[in-house]
Amino acid sequence: MQSPQQGIFDEGGKFHHYLEYSVKGAGDVSDIRPALRAIIQDEVCQAQKAVVAFGADFWGNLTGEAAPAGLRAFETIGAAPSTQRDIWIWLQGDRTDLNLDAAMSVHRHLGAAASLELELTGFSYHNN
Numbered sequence: 001m002q003s004p005q006q007g008i009f010d011e012g013g014k015f016h017h018y019l020e021y022s023v024k025g026a027g028d029v030s031d032i033r034p035a036l037r038a039i040i041q042d043e044v045c046q047a048q049k050a051v052v053a054f055g056a057d058f059w060g061n062l063t064g065e066a067a068p069a070g071l072r073a074f075e076t077i078g079a080a081p082s083t084q085r086d087i088w089i090w091l092q093g094d095r096t097d098l099n100l101d102a103a104m105s106v107h108r109h110l111g112a113a114a115s116l117e118l119e120l121t122g123f124s125y126h127n128n
Contacts, residue, residue: 016092019118
């Protein structure tokens with residue numbers, strides 16, 4: 001198994017696109033692995049900065065191993081719901097059109113194997 005990354009905070013892009021997917025078929029990964037490989041190899045996706053993360057409950061299905069220590073499902077805090085899905089993808093770049101192209105490409109690869117549950121866009125306000 002590859003080592004999990006502790007945290008990723010490189011926010012060099014001005015524009016952001018967030019995608020959350022739930023895997024179809026009760027966590028079956030037979031279609032997910034090839035889709036993830038295709039995303040990694042996709043030139044449109046490579047043009048943007050991307051982070052791909054997996055939910056704690058899905059990790060075992062994907063890797064066949066126990067989740068790394070400390071990886072656990074999100075917990076509801078007060079009125080804020082826990083919305084973690086199986087796959088989370090964060091795209092960022094300096095152009096919204098290229099982020100959208102990458103998001104559409106991601107969806108083309110994952111669409112048959114996972115359901116898009118949440119899609120959000122954002123931007124860095126002034127220098128924040």
